[in-house]
Amino acid sequence: MSERISLADPVLGEAEKEALARVIDEGWLTMGDRVKSLEDAFARLHGVEGAVAVSSCTAGLHLCLAALDIGPGDEVLLPSLTFVATANTVLYAGARPVFVDIQRMDLPHLSMEDARAKLTSRTRGVIVMHYGGYPVDLPGWRAFADAHGLKLVEDAAHAPGVGEVGRWGDAAAFSFFANKNMTTAEGGMVLARDPVVLQDIRFMRAHGMTTGTLDRHRGHAHSYDVTMLGYNYRMDELRAALGLEQIRRLGQWNARRRKLAGYYRRVLGQALPVVIVPFQDGQETAAHLMAVLLPADAARERVMDQLREAGIQSSIHYPPVHQFSYYRDRFGPVCLPLTEGFSKRELTLPLHPSLTEAQVERVVGTLQRALEKS
Numbered sequence: 001m002s003e004r005i006s007l008a009d010p011v012l013g014e015a016e017k018e019a020l021a022r023v024i025d026e027g028w029l030t031m032g033d034r035v036k037s038l039e040d041a042f043a044r045l046h047g048v049e050g051a052v053a054v055s056s057c058t059a060g061l062h063l064c065l066a067a068l069d070i071g072p073g074d075e076v077l078l079p080s081l082t083f084v085a086t087a088n089t090v091l092y093a094g095a096r097p098v099f100v101d102i103q104r105m106d107l108p109h110l111s112m113e114d115a116r117a118k119l120t121s122r123t124r125g126v127i128v129m130h131y132g133g134y135p136v137d138l139p140g141w142r143a144f145a146d147a148h149g150l151k152l153v154e155d156a157a158h159a160p161g162v163g164e165v166g167r168w169g170d171a172a173a174f175s176f177f178a179n180k181n182m183t184t185a186e187g188g189m190v191l192a193r194d195p196v197v198l199q200d201i202r203f204m205r206a207h208g209m210t211t212g213t214l215d216r217h218r219g220h221a222h223s224y225d226v227t228m229l230g231y232n233y234r235m236d237e238l239r240a241a242l243g244l245e246q247i248r249r250l251g252q253w254n255a256r257r258r259k260l261a262g263y264y265r266r267v268l269g270q271a272l273p274v275v276i277v278p279f280q281d282g283q284e285t286a287a288h289l290m291a292v293l294l295p296a297d298a299a300r301e302r303v304m305d306q307l308r309e310a311g312i313q314s315s316i317h318y319p320p321v322h323q324f325s326y327y328r329d330r331f332g333p334v335c336l337p338l339t340e341g342f343s344k345r346e347l348t349l350p351l352h353p354s355l356t357e358a359q360v361e362r363v364v365g366t367l368q369r370a371l372e373k374s
C-alpha cells in the first residue's frame, strides 16, 4: 500500500497543544481575551476596523443576513455551486434563495448576467462565494449591488487572508472548519463595512445581550438588556487559542498552497492537457481547492475509485444545491446548465500546505493512468 495523500490536512502541532493547555490551566473557557485577540488579528489581516468571531461560517452567514435585515418576503441571489450552508442560511433568515448560474466552465463564479436576469421587485441581496479561494470581481459586484439597491454578502469560507476579500461586501463570513485554510476545528469570523451592522452582529452572536460575561466579571457592567433577537453563535477560548496559533502562519500556508497549485497546473498542462484547470495561473488566491474538470466522457466515479485504491483522496465541489431533494421539493426544478455541467465533470485533488511536489506528481500520474483506463 502506498503512502496516503489526503485531500486537506490541517497543520497542527506542539504550538496548538500548548495553547490549549494554557487555556485549561487558566480556566476562563469562553468569551474572553483570546476571542478578542483573534478578532483583532483577523481584522488586521483584512485591513478593517473590527471582526466578530462566531461558532461557524454558517452561523456567521445567518447573522450577516439577519443584521442586514433580510427576511421573509425577500429574495436572495446566490450560487448553487457552493456548500449547502450558503443556501441554508437564506432559509434560516426566512428569505427565498434564487439560484444563479456560473460564468463559464473555467470560471465557476456567480454570473452577473444570469443574476441580472433573475432580479425581481423582491430581490434584496446577493451572496457571492469565492470558489476555491479565488476572489470574485468584488468592485463589479459592489457596483451591481448598489445599482439595484441590494445588500452584498461574501461567503468567504475559502478565502481568509486574501487581499480585498471581506472589504467590498456589506458583510462577509469566513470558515475555520477543520478542512479550511486555517482551523479552529469549528469556527468562523464575520466582517461588516458599516460599524453599526458589525455591532448588531456582535450582539446577535450572544442572544442580543448588550454586555458580555467578561465585562460583568471585570465590573464594567452589572446587568444587561436584550435589544434584539439573538442566538448562541459564540466562539470559545479553546478555539480562539487554536486560531491565534493558526493565523500567524496563514500567510505562509496560503503562499505554499499557491505554489503547489501552480505546480499542479504545470504538471497537468504537460501530462493531461485534456483536463481543464479553472481560473488563471498567477491569479490572486488562497488556493483552498485544487479543482479540475475531467473530459466530458470520463467515468469520474471510476477515476475516484482508482485514486482511492492508490491511497489518494479526492472529492467533488460541489453537487449543485438546487438539485438536492430538499431544495427540489421545496422550490421545484431549476435549470442551471453551466453549474450542472461543471459539477458533473469536477474533481478536487489533494491540496494542503504539507503536500510535496513529489506527491503532486504522483497524484497527476495516477490520474493520468485512471483516465486512460476509463
Ligand SMILES: *Cc1c(COP(=O)(O)O)cnc(C)c1O
Pocket: 055, 056, 057, 058, 059, 082, 083, 085, 086, 129, 155, 157, 158, 174, 175, 176, 177, 186, 187, 188
Ligand atoms: C465550509 C463552507 C461553509 C460552512 O462553513 P462552516 O464553518 O462549516 O459553517 C460555507 N460555505 C462554503 C463555501 C464552505 O466551503
